[in-house]
Amino acid sequence: MAGGPGSGKGTQCEKVVAKYGYTHLSSGDLLRAEVASGSERGKTLQAIMQKGELVPLDTVLDMIKDAMIAKAGVSKGFLIDGYPREVKQGEEFEKKIGAPCLLLYIDAKGETMVKRLMKRGETSGRADDNEETIKKRLDLYYKATEPVITFYTSRGIVRKIDSELPVDEVFGHVAKAIDDLK
């Protein structure tokens, strides 16, 4: 699942997991867990994330790969949230893991994303939910991540979903895209 910061990926992923039982892997959550562990690596990651920059490609990919291996025997399928962030990450993922069958593109306007993140920042405790970092995340999204969508559109696996709608309506479209796979 791809989409800008605050577009609603986490919200939709949670609903997909409840309905379909896929294993949800959020690259952002995996990174935040490493930060919370207090490890040396976590400290380096914290500094990058606080600035709204991208963590090196191999670090994120290794974390996703380890998490997938841990669940490989029992999973009905994987739902990966917030990855790839740049075209190169997508290419590396395919080399090391495999090709995705569907890219759910959760699309919201820039101003909507900023509004949602500022609101989330009131309670989330996330170091990157502040005005300055949000702006950087958004800029980086347009520069590095939107090309990912173009890349997979040329493969014919992208389903674009309007996330300006209420959460349940957005989910209706998400579920339809997943059901169409079957």
Ligand SMILES: Nc1nc2c(ncn2[C@@H]2O[C@H](COP(=O)(O)OP(=O)(O)OP(=O)(O)O)[C@@H](O)[C@H]2O)c(=O)[nH]1
């Ligand atoms: N009105 C409305 N609000 C939404 C919708 N989806 C998410 N939100 C709110 O927007 C905020 C961001 O949603 P998340 O699901 O955390 O977004 P995300 O894409 O995972 O964001 P990042 O983790 O920053 O990438 C949350 O506070 C949600 O409650 C939606 O469809 N409609």
Ligand SMILES: Nc1ccn([C@@H]2O[C@H](COP(=O)(O)OP(=O)(O)O)[C@@H](O)[C@H]2O)c(=O)n1
């Ligand atoms: N694949 C990823 C995912 C997250 N990250 C970092 O983790 C931060 C939070 O990621 P996230 O997916 O939870 O949130 P958004 O940036 O989408 O709002 C990003 O701003 C990046 O600094 C990354 O570098 N590479």
Ligand SMILES: [Mg+2]
């Ligand atoms: Mg999220």
